Amino acid sequence: MAALHRLRQCHPAGIAISHLHTSSRASAKQHYKMLVLGGGSGGIAMSARMKRIMGAENVAVVSPTHYYQPIWTLVGAGAKTVASSGRSTASVMPSGVKWVKSKVQEINPATNTVRTDDGNEISYEYLIVALGLQLHYEKIKGLPEGFDHPKIGGNAVFTFPNTPVKCAGAPQKIMYLSDAFLRKTGKRARANIVYNTSLPVLFGVKKYADALWDIVKQRDLQVNLRTNLVEVRADKQEAVFENLDKPGETTVIEVTYSLSLKSWMVDVNKENLQHNRYPNVFGIGDCTNLPTSKTGAAVAAQSAILHRTISKILKNEKPDWKYDGYTSCPLVTSYNTVILAEFDYNGQPLETFPINQAKERRLMYHMKVDVMPHLYWHGLLRGLWGGPEPYRKLLHLGMK
Ligand code: UQ1
16 A cells, blocks of 8 residues: 555646546546556657567557656756747657546555546556656645745755755756856846755765866855745745754745755665566656656656666566666756756766866857757657667776
């Protein structure tokens, strides 16, 4: 039941999963060999890969919308348009794969069925859960209503919450871009920029954290560790933070706005992505409990592993490839520089290029802004890009 509960709780924006019971008021019965829940990066990449293994007619995807989320920090900073981040689900859906244009209402892993919000029941032989991760602003007292009180000037406070998050670098990327924006527009002297993070470190991987500490010092950005946002008083333009090392001790700061995220996870094996309780269920991406940063690059690597795991299981063989937690976070540090962090479950750097990636570089900014979107739309989503692992091995051959 615990696993059921965890499965049930994976519900991103637009996808609501309510009760778990086996009765159904199904108006149409459908069955697929492979049912994919979610049409984001993981769902679309896996449906393209599953189509290759078993034919399009055996694959269905339940999905409402699709966004290219890696560009959102740059949209926030005004460097890209929001329109450039969205594409219709129809345009990314692999041809021939059945697109179920509904929301997931219930997952019943005991009976291998899923119910959608229009009352239909779909049964499956294998299930891939790729439902993403939902933002829960309401977990902070005073949010989301507080967003209706916009004010510019004074303290700009960026926060990293005490919960699982999507890309762990995003809250500080938008801080660097805000700093750059204020400098560009001559308003930096009037603002005090603060980064309040619940973590005991600025970044989980020491190599990149060291480089980022240099940047925050240089740019006069104030960092407070182990500091967690608990309340926003929008009318008074105040935010309340707790000191995680001294329970009960809070600080009130005058603010413009702040951000927070919250999620629950699908319980999968961290090496092969198979559900820990239901062997015909798999998970990929933000909705899983894989203990790594939730990024498109992580989904790329996971898609290659999950492809292999499912191919092996279909042949009654044991999964053999192991996911090492590879993830990448292109840390945008200004309007033309990026630190390209790449690392594994253990926080060990796993860099692709034979140059020091902890250094801020223009080249890496172009990689992120001009190259990655192509790799995403034409590689990852078509099931052709499984992350840079093979190239990393080739480029580093003989260097060790
Ligand atoms: C990546 O594979 C990927 O997915 C397509 C991204 O997101 C969209 C990335 O930002 C990065 C950095 C990678 C990793 C790829 C290389 C070549 C380092």
